[in-house]
Amino acid sequence: MKRSGRLVAITNFFLENPRVHKNLPSFAEKYNAAKASISEDLDIIDQMFRAEGLGYLKRLAGSAGGVMFIPEASTEKGIEFVDQLCQRLKDPNRILPGGYLYMSDILGEPNTVREIGRIFASNFSKLDIDVVVTVATKGIPLAYAVASFLNVPVVIVRRDPKVTEGSSVSINYVSGSSRKIQTMVLPKRSLKEGSNVCIIDDFMKAGGTINGIVSLLKEFNTNVKAIGVLAEADDEEEERVVNEYLSLVKISDVDIKENFISVQRGNFI
Numbered sequence: 035m036k037r038s039g040r041l042v043a044i045t046n047f048f049l050e051n052p053r054v055h056k057n058l059p060s061f062a063e064k065y066n067a068a069k070a071s072i073s074e075d076l077d078i079i080d081q082m083f084r085a086e087g088l089g090y091l092k093r094l095a096g097s098a099g100g101v102m103f104i105p106e107a108s109t110e111k112g113i114e115f116v117d118q119l120c121q122r123l124k125d126p127n128r129i130l131p132g133g134y135l136y137m138s139d140i141l142g143e144p145n146t147v148r149e150i151g152r153i154f155a156s157n158f159s160k161l162d163i164d165v166v167v168t169v170a171t172k173g174i175p176l177a178y179a180v181a182s183f184l185n186v187p188v189v190i191v192r193r194d195p196k197v198t199e200g201s202s203v204s205i206n207y208v209s210g211s212s213r214k215i216q217t218m219v220l221p222k223r224s225l226k227e228g229s230n231v232c233i234i235d236d237f238m239k240a241g242g243t244i245n246g247i248v249s250l251l252k253e254f255n256t257n258v259k260a261i262g263v264l265a266e267a268d269d270e271e272e273e274r275v276v277n278e279y280l281s282l283v284k285i286s287d288v289d290i291k292e293n294f295i296s297v298q299r300g301n302f303i
Contacts, residue, residue, distance in 0.1 A: 037075065039064050044072075045079050048091070048103035053185040057100040071175060076101055087111045089156075104280065105183040106156040109303070116147050116282050116299050123265070123283060126293040133288040134237075135295070137265070141175050150282065151179025154234065154262045157280055157302060158184065161259045164229040165189055167251065169243055173235040176264060180234050189224045191247055193217060199224075201285070203253045207246030217247055225254045238263040241276030248276075266300060 035043070046063060061072045080091040087108030094100035107115075119140070128136040140146055154176075163184050168177035169191045181188045195202045199221040206215050225231070234248055248258055261279040268286040281300030288295050 035065050035067075037071070040067065041075055041078060044075055045082075048079065048083075048266065051185070052089075052103050052105045052183055055100050055102045057092060074219070076169055092185050104159055105152060105161065107152045107251045112153045112156070113299070114302065115153070116302070119146075120297045120299065123285070124249070124295050126295060129288060129290055129293070129295065133267075133290065135265070135285065135288065137236065138141065141172055147175045147179045149181075150176055150264060151181075153282060153302060154180045154232075154280070155183035158232055158260045158262070161232070162230050163232045163259060164224060166232050166234055167191060167225075167247060168234045169247060172237070177234040184232070189219050189220070191218050191250060193219070193267055195219045196221075201259055203250065205246065205253070207249060209240075209242040216246070218250055220250055220254070225236070225251070225256055227255045229254070229256045230259045231256045232260040232262065233258060234262050236264045238265070238276065238279070238281070239267040241274055241279075244279070247276045263300075 043065070047056070058069045058072050062069045063066070065072070076091055081090050083091065084104070086190040087110070089103060091101050092104050094102065113267040122140065123135060125135070130136055158180070163186055165187050166177045166181040166184065167189045168174055170193065174190060177188045177190075193216070195204065200223060202219040202221045202257075204217055206217055208214070209216055217238040231251055233244060235244055238244060244261060244263070251258060261276065263279060263281045265283040265285055266279075268284050280302050282302050284298050284300045286296045286298065
């Protein structure tokens with residue numbers, strides 16, 4: 035195989051298998067090339083990943099040597115993407131009754147959701163995450179996008195138990211915005227004890243739902259290492275019950291009478 039073809043093949047492997055360790059001899063054997071040539075290939079690929087703001091190759095020490103691809107969004111590209119997202123969310127046609135915003139179209143765009151997942155994964159890549167947890171239903175596509183870059187499974191918390199999921203653990207929690215008592219459940223087989231968890235959700239107002247997930251995860255003796263939300267509502271009338279989190283977008287004002295929405299970057303930078 036020519037070097038050009040080998041570069042394409044190895045690059046494709048890394049993009050399809052993020053955070054998977056691969057040693058140099060396996061590449062050398064598969065493509066019938068010397069380890070020195072493979073090492074040069076990896077240098078070229080690493081340079082291009084960094085230049086394009088896609089991430090980098092992490093070299094691993096050892097007798098056989100090894101490497102893995104760590105996906106990351108560059109700060110510049112992340113800011114540019116979030117600024118474009120803010121402009122889209124400022125459209126007054128998105129205003130819904132109760133001061134909420136219509137975001138289902140954004141959550142249905144694969145490329146947009148993928149980039150959101152890349153930004154979250156970039157911020158959480160050094161936290162040794164074992165699983166991404168979200169609550170049904172709108173947070174699911176975001177959770178899978180983040181999990182695809184971290185190369186970990188997704189666990190979905192539901193409002194009602196499913197007979198196909200076996201015995202479950204359930205808790206009651208108080209919704210931060212409506213102050214109503216609600217229920218959420220999680221199958222006992224979903225999580226291993228001691229797992230490092232990342233919670234992902236699409237929208238947070240007072241944080242009651244996320245706080246409920248945190249309480250539920252305590253029943254599994256897991257470690258909540260990170261919390262990420264696509265959009266947070268900056269409402270002075272609501273007391274925020276979640277303090278440590280990462281947001282991409284902050285919605286500070288939704289004026290139904292004036293047909294105006296104030297949106298800015300979240301705290302992800």
